[in-house]
Amino acid sequence: MNVLVVRAEDGASTGPYTPGARSHYAFGAVGLAVAVLSVFLTYSVLVGVASLVPLLSTTVVTFVGILTWVVVWITLDVAHDRYVRRRRASAK
Numbered sequence: 001m002n003v004l005v006v007r008a009e010d011g012a013s014t015g016p017y018t019p020g021a022r023s024h025y026a027f028g029a030v031g032l033a034v035a036v037l038s039v040f041l042t043y044s045v046l047v048g049v050a051s052l053v054p055l056l057s058t059t060v061v062t063f064v065g066i067l068t069w070v071v072v073w074i075t076l077d078v079a080h081d082r083y084v085r086r087r088r089a090s091a092k
Contacts (some may be wrong), residue, residue: 023080031073041063 039046039061050060 015018024077027076027080028073031076034072035065035069038068 017059046061046064047057050057050064053060
């Protein structure tokens with residue numbers, strides 16, 4: 001049973017650019033590392049702000065961490081996609 005199928009690129013293709021799964025996974029891992037680092041560095045400020053809602057303070061910290069991860073992941077993925085598309089367009 002194949003759970004994950006990754007298409008291999010054969011040199012420069014003439015068709016439209018389709019991003020591979022590996023770049024998505026790599027940017028997800030980088031986004032997670034950036035999110036963990038940013039939450040670690042701003043933890044005291046984050047807890048100070050989250051303590052305004054006492055019952056949901058851990059939920060706020062978790063939500064901010066997940067939101068940071070997703071935003072960084074999407075930003076890196078879109079930036080890479082635009083960079084590759086511009087580079088392919090200038091090569092033609």
